[in-house]
Amino acid sequence: MTSFPRPATELSADEARRIALRAQGLLGAPDRRAGVRGVLRRLGAVQLDTISVLARSHELVPYARLGATGRDTVEDAYWKPGRTGAPHAFEYWSHAACILPIEEWPHFAFRRRAYRDRPHWNHELPEGTYEQVIKQLRAEGPLTATELGGAKRTSEWWDWSSTKVAVERALMYGEVVCVERRGWKRVYDLAERAVPEALLHDRLDDTECLRRLVRLAGRALGVGTRADLADYHRLKAEQVDAVIADSGLVPVTVAGWGRPAWADPAALETPPRGRHRTTLLSPFDSLVWERARTERIFGFTHRLEAYVPRPKRVHGYYAMPVLAGGRLVGRVDPGREGRTLVARQVTLDGPKAVPAVAQALVEAASWVDCTDVRVERVDAPEMRALLAGELARLLA
Numbered sequence: 001m002t003s004f005p006r007p008a009t010e011l012s013a014d015e016a017r018r019i020a021l022r023a024q025g026l027l028g029a030p031d032r033r034a035g036v037r038g039v040l041r042r043l044g045a046v047q048l049d050t051i052s053v054l055a056r057s058h059e060l061v062p063y064a065r066l067g068a069t070g071r072d073t074v075e076d077a078y079w080k081p082g083r084t085g086a087p088h089a090f091e092y093w094s095h096a097a098c099i100l101p102i103e104e105w106p107h108f109a110f111r112r113r114a115y116r117d118r119p120h121w122n123h124e125l126p127e128g129t130y131e132q133v134i135k136q137l138r139a140e141g142p143l144t145a146t147e148l149g150g151a152k153r154t155s156e157w158w159d160w161s162s163t164k165v166a167v168e169r170a171l172m173y174g175e176v177v178c179v180e181r182r183g184w185k186r187v188y189d190l191a192e193r194a195v196p197e198a199l200l201h202d203r204l205d206d207t208e209c210l211r212r213l214v215r216l217a218g219r220a221l222g223v224g225t226r227a228d229l230a231d232y233h234r235l236k237a238e239q240v241d242a243v244i245a246d247s248g249l250v251p252v253t254v255a256g257w258g259r260p261a262w263a264d265p266a267a268l269e270t271p272p273r274g275r276h277r278t279t280l281l282s283p284f285d286s287l288v289w290e291r292a293r294t295e296r297i298f299g300f301t302h303r304l305e306a307y308v309p310r311p312k313r314v315h316g317y318y319a320m321p322v323l324a325g326g327r328l329v330g331r332v333d334p335g336r337e338g339r340t341l342v343a344r345q346v347t348l349d350g351p352k353a354v355p356a357v358a359q360a361l362v363e364a365a366s367w368v369d370c371t372d373v374r375v376e377r378v379d380a381p382e383m384r385a386l387l388a389g390e391l392a393r394l395l396a
Helices: 013-023 035-043 057-066 071-079 102-116 129-140 162-173 206-221 226-232 237-246 265-269 291-298 351-367 381-395
Strands: 009-011 089-093 097-101 176-182 185-190 223-225 250-254 261-263 320-324 327-337 340-348 372-375
Touching (some): 097 102, 129 176, 129 185
Antiparallel strands (some): 250 261, 320 327
C-alpha cells in the first residue's frame, strides 16, 4: 500500500471548487492578450471530438473562457505556424485525442516508446506500406490519408485502409505528426520537418516525462486526487504514485472528498477571487470531462448522451452544462435551424438559474451568428414562461 505524505493544508469544499475554477481559467479576468494559445498552455490539453452542434469542442473550450473569439481565429491559433515557421501545437493521445502545446512534445516520449513496444490494432500491414507512407510524405509534404492513397477500404467508418493504418501508426510512434485538421481530416507531415529541432527528441526517461505531466495536471486542475491527476493525461495510478512526491505538488485535504489530494502550490498562495464566467460548456471541457470529479466538486452528474439510444436519453444528445456563479446550474441540448439557436431541451436547477441560462444561450447564439433563440422543451414546465420572458428581454 502506498504511503502518502501528511497533508500540509486543509481546504474547504468551496475553496477547492474556486481553486479548480481559477486553474481552469473560469474565475477571474481572462488573459485576452494570450488568447487561445494562452488557454491551451494553461489547460495543457484541449480535447478534440467529431461532434459539431454549435461548434466543435476545441472551439467551445476557448469560447467558454474568452468569450466570442472568431472561429477562424481559434483554428489559426492552434494550427497556423508562428513567425519562425514552427507550430504552436500538435495533436496526440493525452486525455483522448487532444491538441497539446508544442513545447510538451518531449514529455510524451514515454507514450511514444510504449506504442513502439507493442503491436497495434492487430492489423497486418502489406510489406513496405509503412515505409511508402514515410517516403511519400518526405517527397510531397503534408498530406491527408486520402491523398496518401485512401483512408478506407469500404464505406464503413471503422474499416481503415492499410495506408491509413500505417500513417496512424507512424503518428503514434512519433515519426509523423498531425499539423492541422482540414475539413476534420488529419493532415500529416514528418515530425522531423514539423517539430522544432530543439524539441524533436525522446531523450527524457519515463520518470521525467511522468513527473512533468503530473505537475501539469496539478496546475491545470488546481487541486485534485490521485485519480484526477491520472485521468488528465490518462496515466496509470501507479505512474502517478511513482512521481507525485517529486512533482512539486503540495499534499492537501479537502473537506468531504474522503481521499488524499494534491494542489498546485501557486494556487494556494492567493485566495481565488474575481468574476465568474457564465457560459455553456462543451461536454468535453476539461472542467467536467471526468464524471467522478465533476460530481465531487459541483454535485452535478454529467454524462454525454450522444451515444445513448434516443429513448434512454435524459438530458439530450449533446447536453452542455451551464456554468454560472461558479456553479453548474443547468443543461442545454442545443441545435441550429438557419440563424436560430434551438434549445431542444433545457434542464434548470431551480428558478434562480433562469437568468444565467438565458444569458448563456443569447451569448452563444451571437457567437455562432444566430439572431434568435427558440426553446422547445424545459424539464420543469412551470419555468418555461420565466425562461421565455428572460430570453425576450435579452434579445429585445
